[in-house]
Amino acid sequence: MRPFKYSGTGSVNAASQILAVNPNAKLLAGGTNLLDLMKEDVERPDELVDISRLNLTSVKMISGGVNTGGLSIGALDKNTDTANHPLVRQNFPLLTQAILAGASAQIRNMATTGGNLNQRTRCPYFYDIAMPCNKRQPGTGCGAFEGVNRNHAIFGWSENCIAVHPSDMCIALVALDAIVKVQGIDGTVRNIPFSGYHRLPGDMPQKDNNLNPGEIVIAIEIPKNNFAGKSYYLKVRDRASYAFALLSVAAALETEGNKIKQVRIAMGGVAHKPWRATEAENFLSGKIADEKNFKEAADTAMLMAKPLEHNQFKVELGKRAIVRALMQAMNGGRI
Numbered sequence: 001m002r003p004f005k006y007s008g009t010g011s012v013n014a015a016s017q018i019l020a021v022n023p024n025a026k027l028l029a030g031g032t033n034l035l036d037l038m039k040e041d042v043e044r045p046d047e048l049v050d051i052s053r054l055n056l057t058s059v060k061m062i063s064g065g066v067n068t069g070g071l072s073i074g075a076l077d078k079n080t081d082t083a084n085h086p087l088v089r090q091n092f093p094l095l096t097q098a099i100l101a102g103a104s105a106q107i108r109n110m111a112t113t114g115g116n117l118n119q120r121t122r123c124p125y126f127y128d129i130a131m132p133c134n135k136r137q138p139g140t141g142c143g144a145f146e147g148v149n150r151n152h153a154i155f156g157w158s159e160n161c162i163a164v165h166p167s168d169m170c171i172a173l174v175a176l177d178a179i180v181k182v183q184g185i186d187g188t189v190r191n192i193p194f195s196g197y198h199r200l201p202g203d204m205p206q207k208d209n210n211l212n213p214g215e216i217v218i219a220i221e222i223p224k225n226n227f228a229g230k231s232y233y234l235k236v237r238d239r240a241s242y243a244f245a246l247l248s249v250a251a252a253l254e255t256e257g258n259k260i261k262q263v264r265i266a267m268g269g270v271a272h273k274p275w276r277a278t279e280a281e282n283f284l285s286g287k288i289a290d291e292k293n294f295k296e297a298a299d300t301a302m303l304m305a306k307p308l309e310h311n312q313f314k315v316e317l318g319k320r321a322i323v324r325a326l327m328q329a330m331n332g333g334r335i
């Protein structure tokens with residue numbers, strides 16, 4: 001590991017000022033991703049700004065404003081605490097399921113909301129500093145494009161980068177129309193819709209998100225919804241535990257009689273950002289909630305898929321996973 005300066009900080013504002021002055025500084029939260037990457041020499045910050053002791057921990061219902069009855073989660077709430085919080089379990093069980101599908105108990109005890117959002121891709125070429133990687137070192141090429149790309153994207157990729165976003169939690173958050181609250185260097189707070197927080201790679205794959213220099217995630221808000229009774233997070237992976245998603249689906253429905261009033265479908269392991277299957281949602285809106293319609297919606301969701309050499313199986317897998325997740329959600333989220 002390379003030498004770096006360690007800066008403790010007493011406020012979001014102070015942390016933000018350091019980031020603004022030093023573009024090679026990085027925030028340190030739980031450290032479960034950043035420190036691994038530094039040990040592998042992939043991330044090379046010359047300064048770590050330790051925000052882990054800032055007062056950004058509180059899971060609470062929102063009272064007042066447009067999001068009354070929704071939920072606010074602090075950027076430094078540990079993933080374990082969020083997943084197990086009674087307000088989350090009762091009102092947003094999709095989020096609990098998604099968090100608990102990720103990593104291990106030990107890692108979730110350290111990992112934070114802000115760190116989870118900003119964790120970096122698990123593309124093996126990104127981790128291997130002997131390989132070309134536009135995300136790690138812009139302009140060097142993409143080792144995965146001509147290499148082994150079984151785990152890579154089928155939506156929204158560019159020839160510059162075909163990596164996928166690794167988080168499980170974020171797939172539930174995009175399905176639930178969450179909002180990311182970020183604070184900038186002048187202290188102002190900006191709301192970013194979750195679907196606009198992460199980026200597609202385009203010609204700047206080194207940039208994972210739409211944060212401006214010096215901006216820090218301070219909280220996530222989830223609007224009130226009626227999905228608690230019918231939601232399900234399905235994660236398909238090579239091992240039963242301790243593995244990232246090959247593909248995942250977050251599904252949530254609100255029904256009236258046998259008809260679908262509202263539906264949310266989001267996918268993980270398919271794109272550089274958490275992927276909302278909006279065409280499938282539009283298709284299902286107002287329709288009868290049955291397997292036939294779910295299958296048609298799943299076909300619609302995968303219509304625009306552009307698989308690579310080694311991941312064509314993700315198209316059929318995606319269809320089946322969407323149908324299964326929706327069926328499980330209709331069954332109250334029970335397996």
Ligand SMILES: Cc1cc2nc3c(=O)[nH]c(=O)nc-3n(C[C@H](O)[C@H](O)[C@H](O)COP(=O)(O)OP(=O)(O)OC[C@H]3O[C@@H](n4cnc5c(N)ncnc54)[C@H](O)[C@@H]3O)c2cc1C
Pocket residue numbers: 026027028029030031032033034035036075101102103104107110111112113114115116117118119120166167168169215216217218242243244245
């Ligand atoms: C073995 C292993 C298995 C895993 N399996 C899974 C899995 O199956 N599913 C899954 O979803 N995840 C998995 N993870 C990833 C894990 O969820 C992340 O490492 C964790 O969520 C990162 O949180 P952290 O607080 O430790 O972040 P850190 O490592 O501290 O930070 C990560 C990044 O986020 C930035 N950052 C942190 N906080 C903020 C903030 N408030 N604002 C802006 N930027 C910020 C940091 O600067 C850094 O760039 C796994 C990790 C490991 C090591």
Ligand code: SF4
Pocket residue numbers: 121123124125126132133134135136141142143144145160161162163205
């Ligand atoms: S897919 Fe992206 S992260 Fe992986 S090697 Fe290519 S540029 Fe790097």
